[in-house]
Amino acid sequence: MMINPDMQIEEVTLDNVVEKIKDFYDESEWNFITVNATDLGGKLQIDWLFSKYGAKNIIKIFRAQDVSYDAFIPSIVPVIPSAWLAEWELADLFGLEVENAATGVFIAPDGPKAPLRADTKL
Amino acid sequence: MINVILTLLAPIIGGFVYGIERIVKARMQKRVGPPLLQPFYDFFKLMDKRPLMIHSLHALMGIMYFIAEWFALAVLLLGNDLLIAVFFHVIAVLALVIGASSVRSPYSVLGALRELMHMISYEPLMVLMVVALFLVVGSFDIRDVLAYEGYPILRLPLVFIAFLLTIPMMLQKSPFDIAEAHQEIIGGPEIEYSGPFYEALYTGKWIEYIYVFTFVFLFGxxxxxxxxxxxxxxxxxxxxxxxxxxxxxxRAMVKFAWGFLIPMAALNVILLALWQ
Amino acid sequence: MGKIVVPFGSQHVALPEPISFLFDTENEIITKVEAHIGYVHRGIEKAAITRFEYNQLPYLTARVCGLCSITHAGAVVHGIEKLMDIEVNKRIDYLRMLVVELDRIHSHMLANGHVAEVVGYENLFMQTFRAREDVMDVLERITGNRVQYDYQTIGGVARDIDLETAEFAKKKLKKLKENVLKVMEFHDSDYTFGLKTKGVGVISKEMAAKYNTAGPIARASGLETDVRAEFDYLPFEEVGYKMQTRKEGDVWARNMVRFDEVLNSIEMCENILDNLPQGEHQVKVKGRPKGETVVRVEAPRGECFYYLKASGKKVMDRVRIRVPTYANIPILKELFLGAKYSDAQAIVLSFDPCMSCTAR
Amino acid sequence: MLKMFIESLKNLVSEPETIKYPFEPSPEPKGYRGTIHYNEELCIFCDKCENICPPGAIKFVVVDYETGKKEYNYNPYLCIYCGACVRECPKADEGCLVQVETRTPPLGRSVPKGKELGYFINRIDNPKEVESKWREIEELNIKTKEEYKAYKKAKRAQKAAAKAKGEE
Known part of the structure; x- marks a missing residue:
């Protein structure tokens, strides 16, 4: 059986992502999965992923393209209280500046900085 | 004579009791369990370890627990006042509590406080039991109790049941292994002891087995x-x-002891007193 | 009892894996919590996009976690098959479903046993774990190893199941069902176990939805979410899958939901073994993965999510793993506030936490 | 509670289920994924097993550039016993690479020997050397492969030159 996820991708920018998610998110209908960053060689693509309860194969993605390494990522914790863990991980593993994020939660203080960036060689 | 031997060999006999208990427990869980002599293997291994202590009072209190426990047993077996034996047992437990609360480890401190909860749960019952035995036999002396012609158990059934249910509190067994609570405070008062000092605690526990079961024996x-x-x-x-x-x-243990066990034993004592 | 700061972890008797909580307690009531995760960060996501090629990924991700290695390998396999346009046959689907469900059984039994252990019920722990041995034997016989199964490969499964093994599995499953019913009865009706678990760590349905909990934890609160019903990766409905929910949302309900699922999984496994379709256990694989996809699979602990991106090279561009425990940590932190310290262990273990998954 | 009481009593009088493992052998599981055995005579040196091996426990070392002869080096203490190499091997059906059902003994005071284990482990006597010697093999693997490639390239160039010369 081959999976066929219905990925509904909506392009957003870092400035309006919190508002867009606030308008869209209904906690009894949508399940927040995670925040994901993908390094496309110097530029990041950041996805906020949601899935729908009780529906088949529906994945809603808010995607911010071409995010630079020193961009300020807004936090969606006011809308989704469980998002802090995923946001803090972005701060740790990509070395990004995320609103209200503590660092050093996922990697040791003396560990490599921003290991998941494409230019970090380990 | 037999009581002198029992007193002197208490740690060894207690070790055997503990070894048998581990096998019985394992068999109840459908396991094979350790060999009978495992407590002694543990003993020799612990004796071999480097003596590390946190501070001298802590270590002293560990040894004090062992000595006071043995002394309480000696008082009990060598024919003295039962009440005094109970109070010496209190001293032993207090030594444990003082030692445990003198260190900064939160587990040890929590364990000490929980050990106090144990004490306020079972010590009143011990005293009640001794008083009940006095009412039946007419003497606090162990020799008089052991020479008693009747059957104390028949006149003290409620006291016996109450004592049976306090034994888990004294020997740190489920459901009342609260001060030891391995999954919560990792052994509680004993956590900061190591090597020979832990050995003192470990052996003290074996003596406690003999101490407790002697009281059970008295009911015959x-x-x-x-x-x-x-x-x-x-x-x-x-x-x-x-x-x-x-x-x-x-909280449940204290409630159970004061709300159920002590009233039940007291009822037995009161009825006995009225009836006589 | 005054104010005492109790460290729970990173190494603690009750914890199977390193996570650290710092509790401020007053009279053994927890007033403040501080959590530290990531003690076992191994950089698997980085390794997946640098050192390992796409066809080695199932073996790498299987080692994210010891208990749900089948799930992780399966998720990667599903994703790569989607990116390479491989359609597998019915027999492969059924064999994969068989191991996935067996994996769920043994993981759930382990979780329930651990809960019994931390509430101080050693005998129940032993009984639960002994019952679990049967399913371990079945998995060992089918896949050839006890912990690291390495069963799902790109384009099929590692080995076919023969008639003798199927009979062996059926026999063991029958025995397992008896044992599970017995152990479940103990969990269900035991008075002291109930005292420690009923009404402890209650999550309401609203709270479960608000904090986006996953898996048996959400279902024990009555939130109807199960990836097996929400995402088509294997035909679970064909073999008798039913969603199991409970209403209470406490530690006890989480255990019981897991037992309900174990019974459902045993039924599914028996159905699979009875109606195994004919076919090869491997299909031809050609080409390289290209494009992006998401995979959601139901790990024993809840939803396991993979994001895969490839551009036709041997090494993938991005492998993002989000595991069920990761989704459940935010609510776990909330639950501790106001709980007794003696209940904290049962609350943590009822979540069946897997820190090596979370830290990856 | 009462049910467990009765269950415990029943267990007390029934046989325990423990396997007395170090004293009695543990039952060998059927179909166990054990050591990888290799047969050099059947090998066609396609390097497929080396390329798939997730931990890199199979390394070929070119020993003779003239004939292109390769030596199969297998480290059973790095192997994860996943069996990927056997599935990948084109000659596996004939028995070139087989996963047997016996376990590799743990690394104690001696190292297991046998022709079917490849060259690496047979050349080591001290178990402590396994790790360092394997690192040498890994380096050798990269080095000889590159040199062999360069050698072949040079040879091809030579041939082409000779051919060009001949055509002249």
């Missing part, structure tokens, strides 16, 4: 076969209870 009066039977039944019952219950909260 001069009928020693009944005493032995009671000890074996109590031993099996405690292990069965240990294997058939989860650990309770310390």
């Amino acid at each position: 009066g001069s009928h020693y076969w009944l005493g032995v039977l009671l000890v074996i039944l109590a031993f099996l019952f405690i292990n069965l209870l240990d294997n058939a219950s989860a650990r309770l909260d310390f």
Whole structure:
């Protein structure tokens, strides 16, 4: 059986992502999965992923393209209280500046900085 | 003579009791369990370890616990006042509490406080039991109790049941292994002891077995076969209870002791006093 | 009892894996919590996009976690098959479903046993774990190893199941069902176990939805979410899958939901073994993965999510793993406030936490 | 509670289920994924097993550039016993690479020997050397492969030159 996820991708920018998610998110209908960053060689693509309860194969993605390494990522914790863990991980593993994020939660203080960036060689 | 031997060999006999208990417990869980001599293997291994201590008072209190425990047993077995034996046992437990609360480890401190909860749960019952035995026999002396012609158990059934249910509190067994609580405070008062000092605590616990089961034996009066039977039944019952219950909260234990066990024993004592 | 700061972890008897909580307690009531995770960060996501090629990924991700290695390998396999346009046959689907469900059984039994252990009920722990041995034997016989199964490969499964093994599995499953019913009865009706678990760590349905909990934890609160019903990766409905929910939302309900699922999984496994379709256990694989996809699979602990991106090279561009425990940590932190310290262990273990998954 | 009470009593009088493992052998599981055995005579040196091996426990070392002869080096203490190499091997059906059902003994005071284990482990006597010697093999693997490639390239160039010369 081959999976066929219905990925509904909506392009957003870092400035309006919190508002867009606030308008869209209904906690009894949508399940927040995670925040994901993908390094496309110097530029990041950041996805906020949601899935729908009780529906088949529906994945809603808010995607911010071409995010630079020193961009300020807004936090969606006011809308989704469980998002802090995923946001803090972005701060740790990509070395990004995320609103209200503590660092050093996922990697040791003396560990490599921003290991998941494409230019970090380990 | 036998009581002198029993007193002197208490740590060794206690070790055997502990070894048997581990096998019985394992068999109740459908396991094979360790060899009978495992407590002694542990003993020699611990003796071999480097003596590390946190500070001298802490270490002293560990040894004090062992000595006071042995002394309480000696008082009990060598024919003295039962009440004094109970109070020496209090001293032993207090030594443990003082030692445990003198260090900064939160587990040890929590364990010490929980050990106090244990004490306020079972010590009143111990005193009540001794008083009840006095009412039946008319003497606090162990020799008089052991020479008593009747059957104390028949006149003190409620006291016996109450005492049976306090044994888990004294020997740190489920459902009342609250001060030891391995999954919560990792052994509680004993966590900061190591090597020979831990050994003192470990052996002290074996002596406590003898101490507790001597009291059970007393319920048979001069009928020693009944005493032995009671000890074996109590031993099996405690292990069965240990294997058939989860650990309770310390609040539940204090409530159970003061709301159920002590009134029940007191009722027995009051009825006995009125009836005589 | 005054104010005492109790460290729970990173190494603690009750914890199977390193996570650290710092509790401020007053009279053994927890007033403040501080959590530290990531003690076992191994950089698997980085390794997946640098050192390992796409066809080695199932073996790498299987080592994210010891208990749900089948799930992780399966998720990667599903994703790569989607990116390479491989359609597998019915027999492969059924064999994969068989191991996934067996994996769920043994993981759930382990979780329930651990809960019994931390509430101080050693005998129940032993009984639960002994019952679990049967399913371990079945998995060992089918896949050839006890912990690291390495069963799902790109384009099929590692080995076919023969008639003798199927009979062996059926026999063991029958025995397992008896044992599970017995152990479940103990969990269900035991008075002291109930005292420690009923009404402890309650999550309401609203709270479960608000904090986006996953898996048996959400279902024990009555939130109807199960990836097996929400995402088509294997035909679970064909073999008798039913969603199991409970209403209470406490530690006890989480255990019981897991037992309900174990019974459902045993039924599914028996159905699979009875109606195994004919076919090869491997299909031809050609080409390289290209494009992006998401995979959601139901790990024993809840939803396991993979994001895969490839551009036709041997090494993938991005492998993002989000595991069920990761989704459940935010609510776990909330639950501790106001709980008794003696209940904290049962609350943590009822979540069946897997820190090596979370830290990866 | 009462049910467990009765269950415990029943267990007390019934046989324990423990396997007395170090004293009695543990039952060998059927179909166990054990050591990888290799047969050099059947090998066609396609390097497929080396390329798939997730931990890199199979390394070929070119020993003779003239004939292109390769030596199969297998480290059973790095192997994860996943069996990927056997599935990948084109000659596996004939028995070139087989996963047997016996376990590799743990690394104690001696190292297991046998022709079917490849060259690496047979050349080591001290178990402590396994790790360092394997690192040498890994370096050798990269080095000889590159040199062999360069050698072949040079040879091809030579041939082409000779051919060009001949055509002249």
